[in-house]
Amino acid sequence: MNVLIIFAHPEQRSLNGTIKNAAVAYLEAAGHQVEVSDLYQMNWKSAVDGRDYLHHQPEDRLFVGNVSKVALEKQALAPDIVAEQEKILRADLIIFQFPLWWFSMPAILKGWVDRVFTKGFGYGAGKRYGGGKFLGKKGMLIVTAGSDTHSFSLNGINGHMDDLLFPIHHGIMWYSGITPLQPFIVYNSNHISEAHVAETLQTLKARIDSLETLDPIHYYSITAGDYDENDVLKTHLRDNKSGLAAHRKSSLGLTFQEVVNADPASTENQ
Amino acid sequence: MNVLIIFAHPEQRSLNGTIKNAAVAYLEAAGHQVEVSDLYQMNWKSAVDGRDYLHHQPEDRLFVGNVSKVALEKQALAPDIVAEQEKILRADLIIFQFPLWWFSMPAILKGWVDRVFTKGFGYGAGKRYGGGKFLGKKGMLIVTAGSDTHSFSLNGINGHMDDLLFPIHHGIMWYSGITPLQPFIVYNSNHISEAHVAETLQTLKARIDSLETLDPIHYYSITAGDYDENDVLKTHLRDNKSGLAAHRKSSLGLTFQEVVNADPASTENQ
Numbered sequence: 001m002n003v004l005i006i007f008a009h010p011e012q013r014s015l016n017g018t019i020k021n022a023a024v025a026y027l028e029a030a031g032h033q034v035e036v037s038d039l040y041q042m043n044w045k046s047a048v049d050g051r052d053y054l055h056h057q058p059e060d061r062l063f064v065g066n067v068s069k070v071a072l073e074k075q076a077l078a079p080d081i082v083a084e085q086e087k088i089l090r091a092d093l094i095i096f097q098f099p100l101w102w103f104s105m106p107a108i109l110k111g112w113v114d115r116v117f118t119k120g121f122g123y124g125a126g127k128r129y130g131g132g133k134f135l136g137k138k139g140m141l142i143v144t145a146g147s148d149t150h151s152f153s154l155n156g157i158n159g160h161m162d163d164l165l166f167p168i169h170h171g172i173m174w175y176s177g178i179t180p181l182q183p184f185i186v187y188n189s190n191h192i193s194e195a196h197v198a199e200t201l202q203t204l205k206a207r208i209d210s211l212e213t214l215d216p217i218h219y220y221s222i223t224a225g226d227y228d229e230n231d232v233l234k235t236h237l238r239d240n241k242s243g244l245a246a247h248r249k250s251s252l253g254l255t256f257q258e259v260v261n262a263d264p265a266s267t268e269n270q
Numbered sequence: 271m272n273v274l275i276i277f278a279h280p281e282q283r284s285l286n287g288t289i290k291n292a293a294v295a296y297l298e299a300a301g302h303q304v305e306v307s308d309l310y311q312m313n314w315k316s317a318v319d320g321r322d323y324l325h326h327q328p329e330d331r332l333f334v335g336n337v338s339k340v341a342l343e344k345q346a347l348a349p350d351i352v353a354e355q356e357k358i359l360r361a362d363l364i365i366f367q368f369p370l371w372w373f374s375m376p377a378i379l380k381g382w383v384d385r386v387f388t389k390g391f392g393y394g395a396g397k398r399y400g401g402g403k404f405l406g407k408k409g410m411l412i413v414t415a416g417s418d419t420h421s422f423s424l425n426g427i428n429g430h431m432d433d434l435l436f437p438i439h440h441g442i443m444w445y446s447g448i449t450p451l452q453p454f455i456v457y458n459s460n461h462i463s464e465a466h467v468a469e470t471l472q473t474l475k476a477r478i479d480s481l482e483t484l485d486p487i488h489y490y491s492i493t494a495g496d497y498d499e500n501d502v503l504k505t506h507l508r509d510n511k512s513g514l515a516a517h518r519k520s521s522l523g524l525t526f527q528e529v530v531n532a533d534p535a536s537t538e539n540q
Contacts, residue, residue, distance in 0.1 A: 110375070156501055
C-alpha cells in the first residue's frame with residue numbers, strides 16, 4: 001500500500017517521534033511505500049485565509065467554501081495545499097499521528113484538515129458519509145493520551161475515547177469516504193517507562209503486520225439508506241443506543257486488547 | 271461583567287463578523303466591559319513549539335507540559351501568550367466565537383487553547399473538572415454550523431451538537447473550572463437569508479440581556495465526589511445514560527427554543 005503519515009508533534013525526540021520513526025520502518029519492512037508530512041518540520045501554515053486561494057482578491061468578501069471550490073477548479077490553490085492533496089490522492093492508507101491535546105488534535109493538524117480538505121476535494125465532492133471522493137481509502141489514528149484507560153472508558157470522566165475521536169473518524173474520514181481502522185492508542189503517555197515504550201513498539205509492529213486484514217470501524221451510511229430524509233438514523237437501526245455510539249454498526253467500542261495501557265512512571269514522555 | 275471574546279474567522283464581513291460586532295455592541299450597551307481577541311487580525315501563532323518558552327534551549331528535548339510549567343513560573347512565556355492569560359484572568363465570561371469546521375474549532379482557535387492554557391495555568395493548577403484555577407468564571411460558545419438542526423440532533427448523522435461540543439464545554443472549560451452556559455448556535459449558516467440574520471441578532475440580543483441569569487450546563491464534578499477512584503462516573507448517577515451525555519446532570523440537551531434554525535437561502539454566508 002501507499003501510506004501517508006500526517007505527523008503533528010513539535011519534538012522529534014518525543015514518544016511520538018519514536019513511534020513515528022518505528023512506524024515508517026515497520027511499514028517499509030512490510031513492503032509498503034511511505035510518505036510522511038511532518039507538519040512541524042514543514043512549518044505548516046495552520047490558518048485558513050484568503051492567501052490560500054491565489055485568485056482571491058483581498059477586497060472581495062471571503063466565502064471560504066465557495067472560494068476554495070473555485071480555486072480547486074482554477075488550479076489556484078496555494079502550492080502547499082496542492083502538494084498535500086496530491087499525497088492524499090496517491091495514498092491507500094492515511095495515518096494521522098498526534099498527541100491528544102485538549103481532547104482533540106493539535107492545532108497544526110486541525111489546520112492541515114481545514115486547509116487541505118477544500119470544497120470539491122474533502123467535501124462537496126460526491127456523497128457524504130460513506131460515498132465521498134476518497135472511497136476505498138483507509139484511515140488510521142495513532143494517538144498518545146496523557147491519562148489512563150479508565151478515564152477514557154464509557155463512563156470515564158474525560159469521555160469515551162470513541163466519542164472523542166468521533167469528529168475525526170466519522171466527521172473527517174468517513175464523511176469524505178475514508179474507512180477508518182481501529183485507532184492505535186497509547187494511554188498514560190506522560191508517564192511511560194522505557195519498558196512500556198518497547199512494548200508499545202511491539203504492539204505497533206503487530207498492528208502494522210496485520211494492516212491488510214484489520215477490521216475497520218463500521219459506520220452507517222447515507223448511500224446505504226441508513227438515514228432518513230432529515231439525515232437522522234432510522235429508528236430500527238438504533239439498537240437501543242443513542243448519542244455518537246449509535247452511528248457505529250458494531251457495539252464493540254475500542255478493542256482494548258490492542259491498546260497499550262502503560263503504567264505510570266516518573267517522566268513526561270508524550 | 272468583564273467579557274472576553276475569542277473570535278476566529280478570517281473575514282470581518284462574514285456572518286460571524288456581523289454577529290461578533292453585534293455582540294460587542296449589545297454587551298457594551300448592557301454595561302459590560304468587552305475585550306476581543308480577534309485571532310486572525312492578531313495573526314495568532316497556532317502551533318505550540320519551543321519558541322513559546324523563552325528559557326527553552328533547542329538542544330534540549332521539549333517536554334511541552336513540563337517546559338510550559340517552568341516557563342510560567344519563570345515568567346518566560348512568550349509575550350503573546352502572557353497577554354492572553356492576563357485577559358483570561360480579568361474576564362468573568364469568556365466567549366469562543368467560531369464557525370464549526372470539520373465538527374470542531376478552526377485551527378487558529380485550537381491553537382489559542384493549546385498555547386495559552388499552559389500547564390500550571392489551564393491545567394495542573396488545582397483540581398480538574400469543577401475545581402480548577404478559573405472557578406467562578408463562565409464560558410459561552412457562539413457557533414455557526416453549515417447544516418440544519420436535524421443533522422445535529424440526537425440521532426442526526428453529524429452527531430448531536432452537545433456531543434460534538436463536549437470536548438470544548440467539558441474538556442476545556444469545565445476541566446479548568448469555567449462553567450459553560452448554553453451555547454448560542456446558528457444552524458444552516460451557509461444559506462442564511464438577510465431576514466434570518468436579523469432574527470439571529472435579535473435572539474443574540476435577548477441572550478445577552480439575560481446573561482446574568484442564564485442556566486449553565488450542569489456537569490458532574492470530581493470535587494463533589496461524583497466520580498470513583500478511577501475517574502469513572504458513579505453508577506447511581508448514570509440515570510440509564512451512557513456516553514458523553516451521562517456527564518451532564520440535566521438531560522435537557524440543547525435548549526432548541528433559543529437556537530436559530532434558519533431556512534435555506536441562496537448564498538454562502540458562514
